[in-house]
Amino acid sequence: MEKKNIIEEIRKFVEEECKKPTSKYGYEPYKYHFIPVVNYAVELAKKLNADIEVVELAALLHDIGAIIEGRGNHHITGAEVAEKKLKELGCPIEKVKKIKNCILSHRGSKSLKPDSIEAQIIIDADAMSNFDNLPGIFKAAFIYENQTQGQAKETTRQKLMNTFNKIIFEESRDLIKPKYDAAMLLLN
Numbered sequence: 254m255e256k257k258n259i260i261e262e263i264r265k266f267v268e269e270e271c272k273k274p275t276s277k278y279g280y281e282p283y284k285y286h287f288i289p290v291v292n293y294a295v296e297l298a299k300k301l302n303a304d305i306e307v308v309e310l311a312a313l314l315h316d317i318g319a320i321i322e323g324r325g326n327h328h329i330t331g332a333e334v335a336e337k338k339l340k341e342l343g344c345p346i347e348k349v350k351k352i353k354n355c356i357l358s359h360r361g362s363k364s365l366k367p368d369s370i371e372a373q374i375i376i377d378a379d380a381m382s383n384f385d386n387l388p389g390i391f392k393a394a395f396i397y398e399n400q401t402q403g404q405a406k407e408t409t410r411q412k413l414m415n416t417f418n419k420i421i422f423e424e425s426r427d428l429i430k431p432k433y434d435a436a437m438l439l440l441n
Contacts (some may be wrong), residue, residue, distance in 0.1 A: 259342050260306070263313050267340060270320050277323050281389070287313060289385045293428070294378035300424050303370045307348055310339070311355035311375050318356075328365075332356040377425040378414045382433035410440040 266368050270276060270281035287369045294312035298305045318331025322427045332353045353423045355375040358367040381389065390412060394405035 254419075257336070259336075259339070259344055260309055260313070260341050263310055263338065267313050267317055267320075267440075270317060276320050278320060282316065282320065285386045285389050286316065286382055288313065288377075289382040290378045293381045293425075294374050297374045297378060297408055297422065297424060298371070301370055301374065301422065304348075304351070307351045307355065307371045308374050308378075311352045311371065312378055314338075314352065315356050315359050315375055315379060320401075328357050328359060373421050377420050377422055380420055381425060382427045383413060383416050384429050384436060387436065406440055410437070413437070413440070 267287060268283050271278075271280045271287075291309060291312040294308045295305060297303070298308040314331060314335040316326035316327060316331060317334050318329065321334060322330040335356055336349055336353055338344075339352060351369060352373060354368055355372045358365045358372045359375045359379055367376060382422075387409065390409045391405055394400040394408055398405075398408075400408065413433065413436050417426070417429070420429065
């Protein structure tokens with residue numbers, strides 16, 4: 254199967270999983286999280302001379318485990334789902350391994366270290382997407398965490414500060430700095 258066909262098939266697969274009534278978070282993550290992660294990841298891959306196909310596929314699949322199974326171990330369940338789906342589509346085994354590593358190591362709270370530039374890009378792109386989805390962060394604070402406005406404002410500010418400080422590449426920081434500054438201005 255051609256590169257573009259695999260990417261398009263995976264994009265459709267992820268979008269359809271988000272649309273299912275069984276999706277743990279509904280359709281919104283597709284539009285407000287997956288797509289921004291893909292856009293940032295591809296942009297960084299081009300700037301940093303990384304494998305764009307690996308990065309785009311990993312970005313599309315990085316949180317598929319959360320959609321299907323929930324957040325708990327979504328890096329592990331997502332890597333399993335990704336491997337199965339990519340093999341079905343005829344993706345070369347070496348690419349599948351790289352994509353799985355990106356998915357397994359994308360969670361900042363877990364100890365698996367990224368072993369490639371592509372995995373590091375997924376970590377940054379995932380973090381950067383937070384700055385495009387402030388309403389989603391507030392929604393989680395209000396609805397899922399039952400916070401007050403003051404609590405939500407502070408936890409959002411802390412989350413964005415922590416996220417910005419975890420960004421690996423200077424290129425990522427440069428891209429997201431205007432949004433970080435704007436968010437800090439509003440939240441301070």
